[in-house]
Amino acid sequence: MIDSAIKDYEKAGWYSDAAKVALKAGMTERAVEVYEKAEMYDLATKVALKAGMTEKAEKLYQRVIE
Secondary structure (H helix, E strand, C coil): CHHHHHHHHHHCCCHHHHHHHHHHCCCHHHHHHHHHHCCCHHHHHHHHHHCCCHHHHHHHHHHHHC
16 A cells, blocks of 8 residues: 555655655665655665665765765
8 A cells, every 4th residue: 555655656756755655654765766766866875874774875875976
């Protein structure tokens, strides 16, 4: 149910809302994916760091500074 809501938000282009729903549902990795898809690398990096996904955060940080 939650995943379908996230997909609906993505289809509508509301990536920020989709990521927020994923975060509220505890789907941190999914939220990072949504932010990446929307090219919101700075937000994806922050979420990844908070979740302890340091390797992922490093890769995303590289995209931010490019």
